[in-house]
Amino acid sequence: MIQVIEIEWSQTEKQIARQAFDKAYDREIRALIKEVQQQASQITELENLWLLHDFLSARRHEIDGKYDYRYSSLIFVFALLIKEGWLHKDELEGLNPDKRAKVAALSRM
Amino acid sequence: MIQVIEIEWSQTEKQIARQAFDKAYDREIRALIKEVQQQASQITELENLWLLHDFLSARRHEIDGKYDYRYSSLIFVFALLIKEGWLHKDELEGLNPDKRAKVAALSRM
Numbered sequence: 001m002i003q004v005i006e007i008e009w010s011q012t013e014k015q016i017a018r019q020a021f022d023k024a025y026d027r028e029i030r031a032l033i034k035e036v037q038q039q040a041s042q043i044t045e046l047e048n049l050w051l052l053h054d055f056l057s058a059r060r061h062e063i064d065g066k067y068d069y070r071y072s073s074l075i076f077v078f079a080l081l082i083k084e085g086w087l088h089k090d091e092l093e094g095l096n097p098d099k100r101a102k103v104a105a106l107s108r109m
Numbered sequence: 110m111i112q113v114i115e116i117e118w119s120q121t122e123k124q125i126a127r128q129a130f131d132k133a134y135d136r137e138i139r140a141l142i143k144e145v146q147q148q149a150s151q152i153t154e155l156e157n158l159w160l161l162h163d164f165l166s167a168r169r170h171e172i173d174g175k176y177d178y179r180y181s182s183l184i185f186v187f188a189l190l191i192k193e194g195w196l197h198k199d200e201l202e203g204l205n206p207d208k209r210a211k212v213a214a215l216s217r218m
Contacts (some may be wrong), residue, residue: 025155026155029155029158030155032158033152033155033158036149036152036158036161037149037150037152040145040146040149040150041146041149041150043142043145043146046134046135046138046139046142049138049141049142049145049165050169052145052165053162053165053166053169056158056161056162056165057162057166060159060162
C-alpha cells in the first residue's frame with residue numbers, strides 16, 4: 001500500500017489543497033442541483049417525490065463521506081475526485097511531485 | 110376524552126373512509142410536489158440543496174406519521190385532515206352520524 005498517512009503539508013500546499021477541494025465540491029454540488037431540479041420538474045406520480053428524497057439522501061450520505069478534509073485522507077480524496085471527473089490533475093499544481101505522483105497513481109486504480 | 114377506539118366500521122363506511130383518506134393524501138402530496146418543484150427551481154446557493162433535503166425529510170416523517178390507516182385512528186386522522194384543509198367534512202358523507210359528529214368536534218379543537 002502507498003504510504004500517505006504521515007505526509008507533511010506546507011502552508012502553500014494547504015492553500016492549494018483547500019482550493020482544489022472546494023472547487024471539486026462546488027462542481028459536484030452544482031451538477032447535483034441541476035439533476036435535482038430536472039428530476040423535480042418531471043415529477044408527476046406521487047411516489048416519485050419519495051424517490052427524489054431517497055436519491056437526495058443517498059447522494060448526501062455519499063458526498064459527506066467522500067469530502068473528508070483531513071491531511072491523512074487528502075491524497076485518496078483527490079485521487080477519487082480526479083477519477084470521477086470533479087477535479088483535474090493540473091489543479092493540484094504546486095503540490096510537491098511526490099504527492100502528485102501518488103494521487104495520479106491512485107486515480108488510475 | 111371522546112371514545113373512539115372500539116367503533117365498528119361497516120363495509121360501506123370502510124369504502125368511504127378509504128376514498129376520503131386517499132383523496133386527502135393525494136392533495137397533500139400534490140401540494141408538496143409543487144412546493145418542492147418551486148424550491149428546487151430557486152436553488153442557487155450550494156447549501157440550499159441540503160436545506161431542501163432537510164425540508165423533504167421532515168415533511169416525509171410528518172406525513173408518514175399522520176396518514177395512519179387503522180380503524181382505531183381514523184376519527185383522529187380525519188379530524189386533523191379537515192383542520193388542515195386536506196379534506197372537507199362533506200367528503201365523509203355516508204359515515205354514520207356519530208362518527209361524523211366526533212370528527213367534527215375533534216377538528217375544531
